[in-house]
Amino acid sequence: xxxxxxxxxxxxxxxxxxxxxxxxxxxxxxxxxxxxxxxxxxxxxxxxxxxxxxxxxxxxxxxxxxxxxxxxxxxxxxxxxxxxxxxxxxxxxxxxxxxxxxxxxxxxxxxxxxxxxxxxxxxxxxxxxxxxxxxxxxxxxxxxxxxxxxxxxxxxxxxxxxxxxxxxxxxxxxxxxxxxxxxxxxxxxxxxxxxxxxxxxxxxxxxxxxxxxxxxxxxxxxxxxxxxxxxxxxxxxxxxxxxxxxxxxxxxxxxxxxxxxxxxxxxxxxxxxxxxxxxxxxxxxxxx
Amino acid sequence: xxxxxxxxxxxxxxxxxxxxxxxxxxxxxxxxxxxxxxxxxxxxxxxxxxxxxxxxxxxxxxxxxxxxxxxxxxxxxxxxxxxxxxxxxxxxxxxxxxxxxxxxxxxxxxxxxxxxxxxxxxxxxxxxxxxxxxxxxxxxxxxxxxxxxxxxxxxxxxxxxxxxxxxxxxxxxxxxxxxxxxxxxxxxxxxxxxxxxxxxxxxxxxxxxxxxxxxxxxxxxxxxxxxxxxxxxxxxxxxxxxxxxxxxxxxxxxxxxxxxxxxxxxxxxxxxxxxxxxxxxxxxxxxxxxxxxxxxxxxxxxxxxxxxxxxxxxxxxxxxxxxxxxxxxxxxxxxxxxxxxx
Numbered sequence: 242x243x244x245x246x247x248x249x250x251x252x253x254x255x256x257x258x259x260x261x262x263x264x265x266x267x268x269x270x271x272x273x274x275x276x277x278x279x280x281x282x283x284x285x286x287x288x289x290x291x292x293x294x295x296x297x298x299x300x301x302x303x304x305x306x307x308x309x310x311x312x313x314x315x316x317x318x319x320x321x322x323x324x325x326x327x328x329x330x331x332x333x334x335x336x337x338x339x340x341x342x343x344x345x346x347x348x349x350x351x352x353x354x355x356x357x358x359x360x361x362x363x364x365x366x367x368x369x370x371x372x373x374x375x376x377x378x379x380x381x382x383x384x385x386x387x388x389x390x391x392x393x394x395x396x397x398x399x400x401x402x403x404x405x406x407x408x409x410x411x412x413x414x415x416x417x418x419x420x421x422x423x424x425x426x427x428x429x430x431x432x433x434x435x436x437x438x439x440x441x442x443x444x445x446x447x448x449x450x451x452x453x454x455x456x457x458x459x460x461x462x463x464x465x466x467x468x469x470x471x472x473x474x475x476x477x478x479x480x481x482x483x484x485x486x487x488x489x490x491x492x493x494x495x496x497x498x499x500x501x502x503x504x505x506x507x508x509x510x511x512x513x514x515x516x517x518x519x520x521x522x523x524x525x526x527x528x529x
Numbered sequence: 530x531x532x533x534x535x536x537x538x539x540x541x542x543x544x545x546x547x548x549x550x551x552x553x554x555x556x557x558x559x560x561x562x563x564x565x566x567x568x569x570x571x572x573x574x575x576x577x578x579x580x581x582x583x584x585x586x587x588x589x590x591x592x593x594x595x596x597x598x599x600x601x602x603x604x605x606x607x608x609x610x611x612x613x614x615x616x617x618x619x620x621x622x623x624x625x626x627x628x629x630x631x632x633x634x635x636x637x638x639x640x641x642x643x644x645x646x647x648x649x650x651x652x653x654x655x656x657x658x659x660x661x662x663x664x665x666x667x668x669x670x671x672x673x674x675x676x677x678x679x680x681x682x683x684x685x686x687x688x689x690x691x692x693x694x695x696x697x698x699x700x701x702x703x704x705x706x707x708x709x710x711x712x713x714x715x716x717x718x719x720x721x722x723x724x725x726x727x728x729x730x731x732x733x734x735x736x737x738x739x740x741x742x743x744x745x746x747x748x749x750x751x752x753x754x755x756x757x758x759x760x761x762x763x764x765x766x767x768x769x770x771x772x773x774x775x776x777x778x779x780x781x782x783x784x785x786x787x788x789x790x791x792x793x794x795x796x797x798x799x800x801x802x803x804x805x806x807x808x809x810x811x812x813x814x815x816x817x818x819x820x821x822x823x824x825x826x827x828x829x830x831x832x833x834x835x836x837x838x839x840x841x842x843x844x845x846x847x848x849x850x851x852x853x854x855x856x857x858x859x860x861x862x863x864x865x866x867x868x869x870x871x
């Protein structure tokens with residue numbers, strides 16, 4: 242056996258990591274900024290996929306849906322933030338329960354309005370490319386490419402723009418930022434929207450590869466949370482690193498053993514990391 | 530104006546009722562018990578004679594759910610530790626019990642099963658707790674890890690079809706039995722017998738939880754919720770307290786699961802699922818967390834309402850439940866008991 246199967250597995254792991262990092266990014270933006278754990282994040286992902294589904298059934302183009310999904314989901318995010326989440330900042334368990342309730346509600350709403358059936362959308366980039374002796378689906382390569390572009394964009398937004406500066410200021414010291422004239426309320430709303438948009442984008446990207454059904458967000462949410470926890474919510478590079486590490490562990494293991502066992506071992510790996518590096522794998526110091 | 534006075538009169542009569550319910554009744558040498566408790570118990574005893582067999586067997590399930598809710602209330606309501614995978618431990622208990630009952634029939638299998646149903650979830654919880662609490666993992670990380678653990682348990686049950694029946698679940702599961710060879714052989718079957726044994730089990734469960742809450746350990750866990758730092762300054766081992774509490778509550782959840790399997794006779798992977806965890810959280814939140822009574826009340830009430838509603842509103846029921854949870858968090862964070870106590 243040559244290196245080819247390993248290369249395929251490596252690329253599979255990379256494209257899974259790309260998706261996890263996209264979802265994890267959104268979670269981390271929301272958590273890092275507002276200290277809120279958004280359980281409805283998986284539902285933002287699900288809604289993104291459903292935007293693609295509904296639009297493609299109406300005969301629209303996939304690429305249009307890919308642009309619309311993040312925008313529409315961001316709108317849902319803004320509505321949720323303004324109506325509910327805003328009232329409960331700083332109450333960790335209350336926000337967990339609140340977003341948990343919203344997640345049940347959104348899932349059931351989709352089930353009632355669109356239906357619980359398993360659905361699929363066609364692959365917008367069928368076919369494969371051959372290189373290095375293997376042939377690999379173009380669409381998965383597109384996903385990896387898109388994730389890299391989005392990482393660069395979010396990194397730019399957070400580190401080089403005024404909005405990013407405000408975000409970082411609010412995260413470090415909310416009161417001080419407010420005293421210096423940062424509209425923290427607006428920063429909260431925009432970062433919630435940004436987080437939702439990233440999840441919606443991830444959902445739209447994943448739509449052609451998975452079964453679309455109302456509970457699809459849940460399975461991704463668990464993984465994405467692990468990525469954020471292991472990476473540390475405050476660090477963009479940490480999330481990238483942990484997304485890659487966890488996906489690698491899983492991809493390597495699922496090559497040789499049952500997927501359930503590889504899942505269990507990935508959780509063990511994550512638990513051990515959390516035990517010894519509570520602030521994320523890349524951080525050198527403990528915050529708080 | 531009119532509405533206000535109406536509300537006030539309702540409040541007033543509720544107050545009078547509460548005062549009446551709290552009238553102590555002497556029990557001879559056994560101490561005292563509230564009049565309300567006596568009434569509720571009387572209603573509980575009379576229940577199977579007032580309704581049909583279907584409602585009785587339904588109520589058996591709800592009684593077990595009330596025990597499950599108590600185990601979460603102890604953990605979350607008193608200790609302030611929210612687990613989002615509590616159903617995983619409940620289901621683990623149920624599967625442990627069922628597997629013991631099916632594979633090791635004969636005398637002592639009920640006892641062995643219950644032991645497994647308590648110990649296996651408790652040990653898993655102790656293992657997780659060691660890594661999480663000593664790693665000073667905060668509330669939200671803990672919630673996530675417990676959620677993932679329950680997802681994994683669910684996946685395992687679905688995957689290991691040979692033992693667990695996979696998605697089809699396990700059926701039939703032998704009944705609970707008290708057997709002493711040559712002396713005594715009593716199988717708990719028939720809905721009324723089942724009902725009364727579960728009612729007794731629930732009362733014992735409740736008394737046990739109340740005893741834990743009022744013990745020195747109970748004071749420690751309640752203080753954890755209020756001010757962790759101060760508890761530490763007083764020299765208590767915070768992580769150890771949480772670890773013991775978590776293992777204890779998961780063991781209790783497992784016990785509830787262990788009673789569920791033989792009394793219902795059928796278990797499926799749904800028992801370990803996220804939906805189940807959601808439900809138990811809703812029961813406790815609706816009833817009012819940190820009161821024990823609230824957990825029982827919430828479990829019975831929400832399930833009964835759910836039963837009546839789901840008759841014609843199957844798909845809408847979860848919609849209502851989600852909205853309900855949101856509304857409670859926003860407007861009535863203390864639940865029914867909190868509202869009554871105001």
